[in-house]
Amino acid sequence: MKRYRQSVILELVTHEPICSQDDLSRRLRGRGFHATQATISRDIKELQLVKRAADGAYERTASTTAGRPGAEATVRRAVGEYLRRVDQVQQLLVLRTDPGGAQPLALAIDRAELPEVVGTVAGDDTILLITRHARAGRExxxxxxGWARG
Amino acid sequence: MKRYRQSVILELVTHEPICSQDDLSRRLRGRGFHATQATISRDIKELQLVKRAADGAYERTASTTAGRPGAEATVRRAVGEYLRRVDQVQQLLVLRTDPGGAQPLALAIDRAELPEVVGTVAGDDTILLITRHARAGRExxxxxxGWARG
DNA sequence: CCTGACGCCGAATAACTATGCAGCAGCACG
DNA sequence: CGTGCTGCTGCATAGTTATTCGGCGTCAGG
Structure with missing residues (x-):
């Protein structure tokens, strides 16, 4: 129960701006979780999130940003299977696949929640992958x- | 006055655990600054500190450590000189400039490392600017x- | 000298977060 | 069973932070 709820909190926080615990409580309710602000306060502490003063949004720290181990194996396989070419333009990567391969590959990439990856937009055979900066893109x-060769 | 106080705040926060704004207020008083919690709240927001949930201490972010002070003045000037129009679509901003203005403006924006800005892609007279979320985009x-008018 | 605009600030207060306490499982042991 | 222990939770409230409102000083233009 608690573990599951906390993982949903992590996901919510990484994908949209959550600026208060009541806010989070409401979104959790939307996913079938009932938890009071008190419980969420404790969750946030355990998850070691930080609250940005600039806009009040919660954010994961480096320690929690490492993706789940299972997801990494999946994305690795998906990259090996689907990826055909990578082009980098500053902090954007354009990934090419065979026709129809973009959606499953993008899904796997999203699931992995790689810290360098801000988000993806997938068409049929092309994915636009947005990283935080060019350095992250190169990484x-x-x-x-490496995965595609292996 | 304000600048000086804020730099002292940065120094205090990096060297010892400050867990509340009243705490900070007291330590500032020890160094001859008199500021209320309200003022400090505003300072912390401007300095873009984050508060760790784990122990409640304030912390500097990468941007406050990395961003050079000159960069902000530069981007300010660049915006005033080049920017002609801004359109927002959710977390994306489309910035228009006169022909040839996009590259230097984007460069200045990138250099400033504004925390809300994830990245930019510049053409000749158009820049796609990606922010973390719609709220950040509005900011x-x-x-x-404001800079364009000034 | 006005006057308006602007930036900075404090007091009060609204909004948000942390925590002491008590209740309720679940579980191990006698 | 009964008892004690542990982890998790909600409620109430204490503690902390953000914001609103209004005042003050500065500066530029009239």
Whole structure:
């Protein structure tokens, strides 16, 4: 129960701006969790989130940002199977696959929640992958190319 | 006055655990600054500190450590000189400039490492600017429009 | 000297978060 | 069973932070 709820909190927080615990409580309710602000306060402490003063949103720290081990194996396999080419333009990567391969690959990438990856947009055979900056883009490129070769 | 106080806040926060704004207020008093919690709240927001949930201490973010002070003045000037229009679509901003203005403006924006800005892609007279979320986009829009008018 | 605009600030207060306490499982042991 | 222990939770409230409102000083233009 608690573990599951906390993982949903992590996901919510990484994907949209959550600016208060009541806010979080409401979104959890939308996913079938009932938890009071008190419980969420404790969850947030255990998850070691931080609250940005600039906009009040909660954020994961580096320690919690490492993706789940299972997801990494999945994305690794998906990259090996689908990825055909990578082009980098600053902090954007354009990934090419065979026709129809973009959706499953993008899904796997999203699930992995790689810290360098801000988000993806997938068409049919092309994915636009957005990283935080060019350096991160290069890292992801190297990572993926390694997986594609292996 | 304000600048000086804020730099002292940064120093205090990096060297010892400060867990509340009243705490900070007391320590500032020890160094000859008199500021209420309200003022400190505003300072902390401007300094873009984050509060760790784990222990409640304030912490600097990468951007406050990395961003050079000159960069903000530069981007300010660049916005005033080049920016002609801003359109927002959720967390994306489309910035228009006169022909040829996109590259230098994007460069200045990148250098400033604004925390709300994830990245930019510049063409000749158009920049796609990616922010973390719509709220951040609105802030950046207001910020830039203010600079463009000034 | 006005006057308006602007930036900074404090007091009060609204909004948000942490925590002491008590209740309720579940579980191990006698 | 009964008892004690542990982990998790909600309620109430204490503690902390953000914001609103209004005042003050500065500066530029009239």
């Amino acid at each position: 992801v490129t190297r990572l993926f190319e | 950046v829009t207001r910020l830039f429009e």
